[in-house]
Amino acid sequence: xxxxxxxxxxxxxxxxxxxxxxxxxxxxxxxxxxxxxxxxxxxxxxxxxxxxxxxxxxxxxxxxxxxxxxxxxxxxxxxxxxxxxxxxxxxxxxxxxxxxxxxxxxxxxxxxxxxxxxxxxxxxxxxxxxxxxxxxxxxxxxxxxxxxxxxxxxxxxxxxxxxxxxxxxxxxxxxxxxxxxxxxxxxxxxxxxxxxxxxxxxxxxxxxxxxxxxxxxxxxxxxxxxxxxxxxxxxxxxxxxxxxxxxxxxxxxxxxxxxxxxxxxxxxxxxxxxxxxxxxxxxxxxxxxxxxxxxxxxxxxxxxxxxxx
Ligand code: NAP
Ligand code: GLV
Numbered sequence: 001x002x003x004x005x006x007x008x009x010x011x012x013x014x015x016x017x018x019x020x021x022x023x024x025x026x027x028x029x030x031x032x033x034x035x036x037x038x039x040x041x042x043x044x045x046x047x048x049x050x051x052x053x054x055x056x057x058x059x060x061x062x063x064x065x066x067x068x069x070x071x072x073x074x075x076x077x078x079x080x081x082x083x084x085x086x087x088x089x090x091x092x093x094x095x096x097x098x099x100x101x102x103x104x105x106x107x108x109x110x111x112x113x114x115x116x117x118x119x120x121x122x123x124x125x126x127x128x129x130x131x132x133x134x135x136x137x138x139x140x141x142x143x144x145x146x147x148x149x150x151x152x153x154x155x156x157x158x159x160x161x162x163x164x165x166x167x168x169x170x171x172x173x174x175x176x177x178x179x180x181x182x183x184x185x186x187x188x189x190x191x192x193x194x195x196x197x198x199x200x201x202x203x204x205x206x207x208x209x210x211x212x213x214x215x216x217x218x219x220x221x222x223x224x225x226x227x228x229x230x231x232x233x234x235x236x237x238x239x240x241x242x243x244x245x246x247x248x249x250x251x252x253x254x255x256x257x258x259x260x261x262x263x264x265x266x267x268x269x270x271x272x273x274x275x276x277x278x279x280x281x282x283x284x285x286x287x288x289x290x291x292x293x294x295x296x297x298x299x300x301x302x303x304x305x306x307x308x309x
Contacts, residue, residue: 001294002039004056006031007046007065011279015044018283023290042293044286051077061085061293063286065277067092067144069303070197070224084303085289091278093147099222099274100138100148100192101155103246107190107218108134108157112244116265131156137188139204140195140223141167141174142309144275148194160184185212190220197224198308207232216243222274225250230261237266248274 003019005012005028012030019028029035031052040056046065053062054077062084064072069086072078106112110126117124134157138145141161146169152159153171161167162184166176175184185191191213195201205221206229219242221228230251236242246268247261253272261267289299303309 001041001290002027002029002035003042003044003290004029004031004034004040005044006048006052007044009046010065010276014279015283018279019044019287022283022287026287026290042290045072047071048075050075053077053082054079061289061299063087063289064303065282067275067277068196068224069309070226073303073305073308083299084305085299085301086303086309087277087282087285088143088301089277089282089285091281092275093143096144096194096222096275097147097151099248100194100220101151103220103268104134104136104152104157104190104192105155106246107220107244112218112266112268119265132158134158134189135160135187136190136192137162137184138192138194139184140193141169141172142194142196145192145194148192160188181209182212185209186214188213188217190218192220193223193227195223195227196309197226200308202226203229205229205233207235210236210241213241215241217241218243219245221245222248225253233267234260234264237264242266244268246270248272 003026005015016028019026037056038058041058041060042063043053043059044063044065053059059079059082062082064086067087069084072084108131113126136152136157137160138149139162141149141163145161149159149161149169149172159171160173160175162175162181164177167174193205205227233245244266248270249272255261255269261269292299
């Protein structure tokens, strides 16, 4: 069996070595060197060029290097009946949970306020609060949101989560579905978005939602840029409804150099850097699925195309 590896961001050598350590007989072809496309039965991809997967006549499974598969599903040339599996990798999960904790701690300890004061050479103390006084809400309590919630609970924060179905995570107040969204939002100091991008969640971070948060809440969007209505964020920061935002993902990536977010004093920008799968642990997950593919067993982490995640 040959596997095609295609990603503009991940290291093909490290992934090939990690895959072949576990499956020495696996032939790994790295895009754009396809060889005979008829040999390729599996593809391991992140942001593949449109049409690439459709050009593989014997493709039996698509493995995403990313946890989110929205860009794959948007491709009109995506082969309709080939199963897609998303990445669930302990290293990715850990680094996302760490990134969430980092930004929640930053807001909890008022670093954004101190940074603004520094720009004005203003010496003004804000006394530390206990962590339980900071209510953090995570939209999307799946693999990543769930891990982030557990880490925040371990740190002592008051943690709420919102998902489609109700969850039981010790110490986390679980809210489910659109009918419980307002109750989830009303007392949050920090809102973290870790939702998949679907028809139901596109544009969900908008003026109406911001208005349901307490005045002065902070926003952390680590999911997808299209969750956010950019003009509504600028307006909410200007009015003080939101005090600050941290954005790791953008509607257009890389974020254009002239985009107002880069220089906005109340926005922290990171370049889609929150979490990536690691070759060592990620290859283990992919090889388990290749084994299942060969033996006809159900694949792990299969995407429900109709649901969009
Ligand atoms: P996941 O395990 O599939 O979890 C998704 C969660 O969102 C689930 O709890 C799901 O609810 C909930 N959800 C989906 N649609 C919803 C809706 N309409 N209303 C309320 N809740 C909804 O996904 P994941 O692995 O945690 O990844 C989440 C996202 O993180 C990815 O899709 C990707 O966009 C983003 N991401 C970003 C980076 C980065 O570097 N910035 C890295 C990795 C991933 P149920 O559990 O009830 O189904
Ligand atoms: C990164 O954004 C991912 O979806 O894994």
